[in-house]
Amino acid sequence: MKLLDYCVQLCAIAASAHLKVASYVFLRMLPLGYNFLPKILAAYALFATSFFLHLRSPFRTKVFILDSVANTIILLFIADFLYRGHIFHQENNLAFSRLGFVNATSSRLVIRYPIASNFTLTYVPSGSGVGGKVQALISSSEDYTTSVTLSDLVPSTQYEYTTSLGHLGSFITPSTEQKRFSFISSSCWKPFYPYNPLSHSLSLPGLRSLGDYLDKTGAPDFIFFLGDFIYSDLPVKIAPYTREYYTTLFRQVYASPDWSYKLRNTPWLHMFDDHELVNDFYQEMTDGENIYRNAMNPFVWYQNRANPPSTGPNKFYYTFKRGDASFFVLDTRSYRGVPPAKDAQDGGLGQRSMLGKQQLAELEAWIRDEKGWKVIVSGVPFTRNWSGGGDEMDSWAGYLEERQHIFELLWESGGGIIISGDRHEHATVKFLLPHRPLIRKKMLSSSSQLLLCHSSSNPS
Structure with missing residues (x-):
């Protein structure tokens, strides 16, 4: 009997240790x-x-009981992490x-108000000058959002705006003569992560850190957010992939208490990636067209129409x-073909396209025609530095010929x-000219070089 009790205790100790380690990783490090x-x-x-087997033993201990309480509390923490915001x-x-x-000479705004309304937006230059008014409508059909474009503005001027709804x-x-400018590039965040039971369930520590940084340094000219603004499928899928579900996720991020006045009044430019849809998305995946149709409506309402x-x-x-630089922000999800399997023999080579014919043709023309700095912006990495995960081929590693x-x-x-x-990490990579003699002879006269700057916040 003592041997059986001993085995029961060993099983309990091993299970308890595994539960605690896996729960910590899940709640604080990797919410998969x-x-x-x-x-x-x-x-x-x-x-x-x-x-329960141990309770029947005369050798039961208070430590065992306390450990059961601790493990139950951890399970409640997990339930809190998953469902508090949703409920x-x-x-x-x-x-x-x-x-x-x-x-x-222009500015774009996104406005939300939870009641269908006609409203007036008034904008005026700070100090003195002639402003203007814009009439707009908010309706339930676009989740009570609308966009407003202000035109015929004066360069190098600060404007203030108000709406009749209280914004x-x-x-x-x-x-128009700007030569120097600054911007921030980031992606990937998840409310309530890393988990802290004392935090608001819509808290975004990364957004709070960004706000603190802007308070110290001043606002940049604009911020790129290159996708995974919402996570439809992590930590777990908690509702069907309907338009209402995706819309709720956008509302929750914009309702985070970590938005500051300065953050809302810094220009944000957006592109979606897979987690605005579902992990490693491409349209030919199972139910891909339906997922895409449902997910794109809220992306347009909350983000795209202000791009x-x-x-x-x-x-x-x-x-x-902007200044002497021209930017091309790619859509790397809407047109991509089926990616290869991670262990495919071709290793990502083959006539696959991430961009589709039309977008690639426009990119080619843009590269040839633009004379100043050329900046290509991609939601997924151009490098092959990250090759250990099962989603390696979801990046440009799966579309190497188009990348080349x-x-x-x-x-x-x-x-x-x-x-x-x-x-979720930073890297700066210089792509050197290829060593093929004919290509180098053709290219060296222009001192060509490529620099990739990969920068992404972690989901905190």
Whole structure:
């Protein structure tokens, strides 16, 4: 009997230790529910079984009982992490305004108010000068959001705006002669992560850190957010992938208590990535078209229509200029073909396209025609530095021939800068000219070089 009790205690100790380690990783380091939740629940079940067997033993201890209380509390923490925001913070009453694309003579704004309304937006230059008024409508059909474009503005001027619904904000138009400017590039955040039971369930520590940074340094000219603004599928899928579900996730992020006045009045430019849809998304995946259709509505309402204008309807990629630099922000999800398997023999080579024919053609023309700095912005990494995960081929590593084609166009035209997101860490990589003699002879005359700046916040 003593041997049986000893074995029961060993099982309980092992299950309890596994539960605590896996729970810590899940709550604080890597919120992959499909990896950790089954293990956590299995460990708890094994511990609970051992606990009840141990209660029948004359050798039961208070430590065992205290450990069972601790493990139960950990399980409650996990439930809190997964469901508190979903149950208690749908944020249907959210009201806010935020700044989108701003150039020397125009500005774009997104406004939400939880009641269908006609309203007036008034904008005036700070100090003195002639402002204007814009009439706009908010309706339930677009989750009570609308966008407003202010035109015929004066360069190098600070404006303040108010709405008849109670919104207020400010922005500065850049100079037409601007040569130097600053911007921030980031991606990937998840409310309530890393988990802290004392935090608001919509808290975004990374956003709070960004706000503190801007308070110290001043606001940049604009911020790129290159996708995974919401996580539809992490830590776990908690509702069907409906338009209402995706819309709620956008509301929750914009309702975070960590937004500051300065953050809302800094221009934000957006592109979606897979977690605005579902992990490693491409349209030919199972139910891909339906997921895409449901997810794109809230992205348009809350983000896309405040971006620089695109080249046509239903196109989310866009270009714009700032000073001597021209930016091409890629859509790397809407048109991509089926990626290869991670262990495919071709290793990512083959006639696959991430951009699709039309977008690639526009990118080619842009590379050839632009004379100043060329900056390509991609939601997924151009490098192959990250090759250990199962999603390696979801990046440009799965589309190497198209990537090489883009590289060679850039080398031929004098080089360029590539900015990407997605990987929760920073890297700066210089892509050297290839060593093939004919290509080098063709390209060296322009001193071509490529520099990739990969920068992404971690989800905190």
